[in-house]
Amino acid sequence: MKRLITLLLVAAPFLATADEGMWTYDNFPSSRVAKKYGFTPTPAWLEQARLASARLAGGCSASFVSEDGLVMTNHHCAHECIEQLSTAQKDFVKDGFYAKTGADEVKCPEIEVNQLLAITDVTARIQKATAGAEGARFTAAFQAEKAALERECQTDASLRCEVVTLYHGGEYGLYRYRRFQDVRLVFAPEFAIAFFGGDPDNFMFPRYDLDVSFLRVYDGGKPAKTPNHFRWSPAGAKAGELTFVSGHPGRTDRLLTIAQLKELRDFSMPDILQRLAEERGLISGFQLLGPEQKRVSTARLFYTENSVKARRGMFDALRDPAFFGQKVKEEEALRARISKDPAKARRYLPAFDAIAKAQARYEQIRRPYTWLEALGGRPRIGGDLFWIARHLVRGGEERAKPDGERLSDYHQSALPALEQELFSAAPVNLDFEKLRLAFWLTKVRELLGADHPAVKKLLGKESPDEIAQHVVDGTQLRDVAARRKLWDGGAAAIAASADPMVALARLSDADARAIRKVYEDEVEAVEKKNQGLIAEARFAAYGRSTYPDATFTLRLSYGQVKGWREGDREIAPFTTFAGGYERATGRDPFALPPSWITARDHVELATPFDFVTTNDIIGGNSGSPVFDKDLQIVGLVFDGNILSLGGDYGFDEAVNRTVAVDSRALIEALSKIYGATRIVDELRGAPSGAPGRAAAATGAQ
Amino acid sequence: MKRLITLLLVAAPFLATADEGMWTYDNFPSSRVAKKYGFTPTPAWLEQARLASARLAGGCSASFVSEDGLVMTNHHCAHECIEQLSTAQKDFVKDGFYAKTGADEVKCPEIEVNQLLAITDVTARIQKATAGAEGARFTAAFQAEKAALERECQTDASLRCEVVTLYHGGEYGLYRYRRFQDVRLVFAPEFAIAFFGGDPDNFMFPRYDLDVSFLRVYDGGKPAKTPNHFRWSPAGAKAGELTFVSGHPGRTDRLLTIAQLKELRDFSMPDILQRLAEERGLISGFQLLGPEQKRVSTARLFYTENSVKARRGMFDALRDPAFFGQKVKEEEALRARISKDPAKARRYLPAFDAIAKAQARYEQIRRPYTWLEALGGRPRIGGDLFWIARHLVRGGEERAKPDGERLSDYHQSALPALEQELFSAAPVNLDFEKLRLAFWLTKVRELLGADHPAVKKLLGKESPDEIAQHVVDGTQLRDVAARRKLWDGGAAAIAASADPMVALARLSDADARAIRKVYEDEVEAVEKKNQGLIAEARFAAYGRSTYPDATFTLRLSYGQVKGWREGDREIAPFTTFAGGYERATGRDPFALPPSWITARDHVELATPFDFVTTNDIIGGNSGSPVFDKDLQIVGLVFDGNILSLGGDYGFDEAVNRTVAVDSRALIEALSKIYGATRIVDELRGAPSGAPGRAAAATGAQ
Numbered sequence A, B: 001m002k003r004l005i006t007l008l009l010v011a012a013p014f015l016a017t018a019d020e021g022m023w024t025y026d027n028f029p030s031s032r033v034a035k036k037y038g039f040t041p042t043p044a045w046l047e048q049a050r051l052a053s054a055r056l057a058g059g060c061s062a063s064f065v066s067e068d069g070l071v072m073t074n075h076h077c078a079h080e081c082i083e084q085l086s087t088a089q090k091d092f093v094k095d096g097f098y099a100k101t102g103a104d105e106v107k108c109p110e111i112e113v114n115q116l117l118a119i120t121d122v123t124a125r126i127q128k129a130t131a132g133a134e135g136a137r138f139t140a141a142f143q144a145e146k147a148a149l150e151r152e153c154q155t156d157a158s159l160r161c162e163v164v165t166l167y168h169g170g171e172y173g174l175y176r177y178r179r180f181q182d183v184r185l186v187f188a189p190e191f192a193i194a195f196f197g198g199d200p201d202n203f204m205f206p207r208y209d210l211d212v213s214f215l216r217v218y219d220g221g222k223p224a225k226t227p228n229h230f231r232w233s234p235a236g237a238k239a240g241e242l243t244f245v246s247g248h249p250g251r252t253d254r255l256l257t258i259a260q261l262k263e264l265r266d267f268s269m270p271d272i273l274q275r276l277a278e279e280r281g282l283i284s285g286f287q288l289l290g291p292e293q294k295r296v297s298t299a300r301l302f303y304t305e306n307s308v309k310a311r312r313g314m315f316d317a318l319r320d321p322a323f324f325g326q327k328v329k330e331e332e333a334l335r336a337r338i339s340k341d342p343a344k345a346r347r348y349l350p351a352f353d354a355i356a357k358a359q360a361r362y363e364q365i366r367r368p369y370t371w372l373e374a375l376g377g378r379p380r381i382g383g384d385l386f387w388i389a390r391h392l393v394r395g396g397e398e399r400a401k402p403d404g405e406r407l408s409d410y411h412q413s414a415l416p417a418l419e420q421e422l423f424s425a426a427p428v429n430l431d432f433e434k435l436r437l438a439f440w441l442t443k444v445r446e447l448l449g450a451d452h453p454a455v456k457k458l459l460g461k462e463s464p465d466e467i468a469q470h471v472v473d474g475t476q477l478r479d480v481a482a483r484r485k486l487w488d489g490g491a492a493a494i495a496a497s498a499d500p501m502v503a504l505a506r507l508s509d510a511d512a513r514a515i516r517k518v519y520e521d522e523v524e525a526v527e528k529k530n531q532g533l534i535a536e537a538r539f540a541a542y543g544r545s546t547y548p549d550a551t552f553t554l555r556l557s558y559g560q561v562k563g564w565r566e567g568d569r570e571i572a573p574f575t576t577f578a579g580g581y582e583r584a585t586g587r588d589p590f591a592l593p594p595s596w597i598t599a600r601d602h603v604e605l606a607t608p609f610d611f612v613t614t615n616d617i618i619g620g621n622s623g624s625p626v627f628d629k630d631l632q633i634v635g636l637v638f639d640g641n642i643l644s645l646g647g648d649y650g651f652d653e654a655v656n657r658t659v660a661v662d663s664r665a666l667i668e669a670l671s672k673i674y675g676a677t678r679i680v681d682e683l684r685g686a687p688s689g690a691p692g693r694a695a696a697a698t699g700a701q
Helices: A030-037 A043-052 A075-085 A123-130 A135-153 A258-287 A291-318 A321-339 A342-376 A384-398 A412-422 A430-448 A453-459 A464-474 A480-496 A500-542 A577-583 A594-599 A642-648 A663-673 A677-683 A694-700 B030-037 B043-052 B075-085 B123-130 B135-153 B258-287 B291-318 B321-339 B342-376 B384-398 B412-422 B430-448 B453-459 B464-474 B480-496 B500-542 B577-583 B594-599 B642-648 B663-673 B677-683 B694-700
Strands: A053-056 A060-064 A070-073 A113-121 A159-166 A171-180 A183-188 A213-219 A242-247 A555-560 A564-566 A569-571 A574-576 A608-613 A625-627 A632-640 A658-662 B053-056 B060-064 B070-073 B113-121 B159-166 B171-180 B182-188 B213-219 B242-247 B555-560 B564-566 B569-571 B574-576 B608-613 B625-627 B632-640 B658-662
Touching: A030 A555, A043 A053, A043 A060, A043 A113, A043 A242, A043 A555, A053 A070, A060 A075, A060 A242, A070 A632, A070 A677, A075 A183, A075 A213, A075 A291, A123 A135, A123 A171, A135 A159, A135 A171, A135 A412, A135 A500, A159 A412, A171 A213, A242 A632, A258 A291, A258 A321, A258 A342, A258 A430, A258 B258, A291 A321, A291 A430, A291 A642, A321 A342, A321 A500, A342 A384, A342 A430, A342 A500, A384 A412, A384 A430, A384 A480, A384 A500, A412 A480, A430 A453, A430 A464, A453 A500, A464 A500, A480 A500, A574 A577, A577 A608, A594 A663, A608 A663, A632 A642, A632 A663, A658 A663, A663 A677, B030 B555, B043 B053, B043 B060, B043 B113, B043 B242, B043 B555, B053 B070, B060 B075, B060 B242, B070 B632, B070 B677, B075 B182, B075 B213, B075 B291, B123 B135, B123 B171, B135 B159, B135 B171, B135 B412, B135 B500, B159 B412, B171 B213, B242 B632, B258 B291, B258 B321, B258 B342, B258 B430, B291 B321, B291 B430, B291 B642, B321 B342, B321 B500, B342 B384, B342 B430, B342 B500, B384 B412, B384 B430, B384 B480, B384 B500, B412 B480, B430 B453, B430 B464, B453 B500, B464 B500, B480 B500, B574 B577, B577 B608, B594 B663, B608 B663, B632 B642, B632 B663, B658 B663, B663 B677
Parallel strands: none
Antiparallel strands: A053 A060, A053 A113, A060 A070, A070 A213, A113 A171, A159 A171, A183 A213, A242 A555, A242 A625, A564 A569, A574 A608, A608 A658, A625 A632, A632 A658, B053 B060, B053 B113, B060 B070, B070 B213, B113 B171, B159 B171, B182 B213, B242 B555, B242 B625, B564 B569, B574 B608, B608 B658, B625 B632, B632 B658
């Protein structure tokens, strides 16, 4: 369990020889790749790779793999959709899914696919708008300019524009995407093989997972044309071969100051782990109620367990004295450099102190901010219906304001994605909603105290269970039409609504907004402004040959197929089908699905299954293509090894590994286990693979 | 949530004015009490207090409150017994319990009461036995001498003797107790009022809990005679009055080195909190299965939630930079003092380094040691039946060895207490056992990895759920006679047993023992030896006017009834019945039981309910009497305030408070709500209160 780390520093002087970096496409170090691997990515090559890459807006990466809109990603990236399309009668998570014809492809209620069309540097505009501003004024000016830039760019609902904060405020990029909201499920294997080894093997290697799913983007009811796509490698990758990964790493914290890292290590991280651990236990207990309860909560349990394991790895890195010591040295080196020049010292050194003070301020508001506001966002702590209600309530109020003055979730540019989720037809399980709402209310009371005014307002004289019961039973928000009516009706409809879930969201909104404002003005704005200064200092010291922390925007990394050494053990880079059959015990999570057991004698057991590379990735890169210098797919990223989890804070080429499914495993399984020849043909560019030409595909069955 | 701490240091020079200290009875600072409060406890007074104090061997404190063996403690200290005596038909936890006559008093299967008869300083013998030894030799020599001392002392099964390590090895005491194993339940109120406010109000004040239960010790089938007991105060306590608390604080860490505190803060504590959080979630989920599942798991849930809240408070203290900074200063001051004398520096300073190295060693074995060995002990991580099986397996092997060579759990002196628990007739719920066993197996696999040899041995090709299912269903260990047969049959019977739970315990035993040995020899022995040296240095620097860290042995603390200031808010020292009625919402955990609702018009609403004092206590003190200088009961300790949780590491008189039930609340409730006049009379020393004279008591109903 102990990490043996020789951390390579982010600072440019040390970077030259390592396969480190999640590079923006507009600053890719082609010459560095040429020097180490003898191949120089050209601008045209980079453009092709960028346009063939895709993002699942909910938090994953993907790639276009045919000219007819076929998208490859992980099973775990589509898990929620597969669960949403299932019923108590037909469980596609358990049994897998294969659309034999184009007509059988089914729409995923909440998946949006993005393709990055262009990057524009808008640093100057943001800096001009925020010049001289601090705190609340900084936030307001930034939000207004961001909204304006996005609005100007997003001329059409088929576009998605986002101002991205890079280098924590050192640079701002305007990212313009093509947006696909009609995304259909084409193929998914059984969960048992997609996630073979389950939580015990998660982040581990050797590994034997077929963590793949295929989706297709549609446009006007027909498969979209995607001329920019990756081709399939006939041969696959071999050890030592140069590999690229293009995808959307979600978040890294490599450029944080020591004060910010200490906050994470000592406060946020252990508390997040406690919350996740309790949620995990609670959902595990809930699953005892029966198979249907288990079915509807498996995606959430997976998400929670995955978060626990990932966060634990990050926490272990932060509390490793050697690892943390390196981070301290790195900051000291930068400060020493700054200190040499009195003008720079005056300009940049106070930024470190300002950020440290913002951490202290954050500690004072961390629990209420977390529990009243932040967890109600993406983590949907009170359940899906509460999340919907909160957005309906806020959306009513916010959309009445000028764009630039709204909370960022309701900027004009953000609405299409939000509306897709708000009006999703995905089924909602009431028992599970009650569990989640009661959990949130219980924790708020526990962590803020029964006598906190916001808690008293929320709970009144009722218990969390009681409230969850009558609010979930009484709400109409399961009905998409009811949501739409409240959304369209705006603030007046919200004020007039007697829906108990809407009432609960109304009740908590003022307190949640108030604490969010404190956070944005007194913590976030201070961090952004001062991190901008530190980024400037870093550019001055080390030049532009660095990469920004991950921001769930498209990045390209390079590396090679390579195992690693753990103590006195050499880990080989490839596994095979044979190894998977050997590891199987017949018991969950080491139980192979029936299709695999049946196929044992027909598959080539020597087929490479999963493999590892030195590419620098992080959570969010799941579903990224691994490709060679000819832009041919050789694998599909689905994980990092356990030692890559410290990658949030720094990259160590000796042990940090990307874990991918081998392209040969995909073809072997699709052909021989699933008979999914329609997909295989399409991947190989054969005409029969295209949708709408169902006869051939069906015939191939 | 933030602590505002002006930590008073443990080092003697700073101690003089604060009500700090959990003093051993053989080193009580009477002159200090006299100076501050004008009362000098005499040796006779101290002996009387000591003999009137009691310990529940399972982890609580208590007191003798009549000459006929009546024992007062908390409801939460007897909760498990009350649950064990309940059935699906009759739930005494929910409804309360009152034995109207002596004949109605029912035996608690697992409670042992101890009365401290004598303390002997055995430091010289232990030091002589361990002189010059290190590591494994130190452990062996220490264990052998400890076993010999205890064996010599424990001349009779009615005695219990324990060698206690004080000052972490600076001093050793031989504690001789009278042991009562026939302990019967006399009275318990409803859980709803014993724990009014539940987890949200736990460790909070103002507070409104009647956290009391009465037990009685029996001897030869009759109530034991206890001439040394506390009398009842007719008037109760008033603000500012001198109060004493005599009880058994479980553990403090005030004398740990900074290296040890850092280990706790950065590694053990956050991981313990994660484990507890997950268990809590899991049990909460399990309770959804139905009322019976809820009933059988409530005591465990209480224990877990209480641990979460207590540990979180401790963790918050450790990660408070101001608090921790004080601890660092304290150690620096001691080291500076040592450094002045070269001879002392040579003798003592290396001890700090040795302890720091032991922490690094501990980090290497912490996860396997925790999960394979430590959690299988008192926390019974795999459930009660697995705990029993492990002791049967080990007991068979260990009892065949000479006393001094056994694992400490099986020393001759330790067997009576162990046997009482092993052969307890308490019911076992199979569903809950399965949940707990599967949880343990799952976590072992998760935290050690599926490929760890011990894990492979334990799980084979089965899943945790599967194993839990067939092992719990298949075991005979629910049957006390079956346990006794295996225990009496020793190693041969164990080897021959086909019981699946015994088989599982056998399977894990070698790995668990091996990692325990590493821990004992390479961590514990090093800590004990070097802490002994540091204690010596501390004595040399500050004299004997300090107290040792808590060790679940009898301590006396002094203080006064006093509220505190939190920010700009003054917290008054007393609450009243009226306040309790006001706080009630009718919903769990703020629902008063029917008896209290009915009695509202009959009770005196101005009756003091709970109150706070400056006495220095910690977990384990639950159930301690609060008494005045005339040895009269004025209250019953049941909690500390939230700011007392940092008390594990240091005492801050400004905010650290003991929380107790007022003696007047006890009398008012017993008389007017429960009609328990038999107990009231006995407390007041009236003859009709004594058991066996049932007519009068029943008549009073």
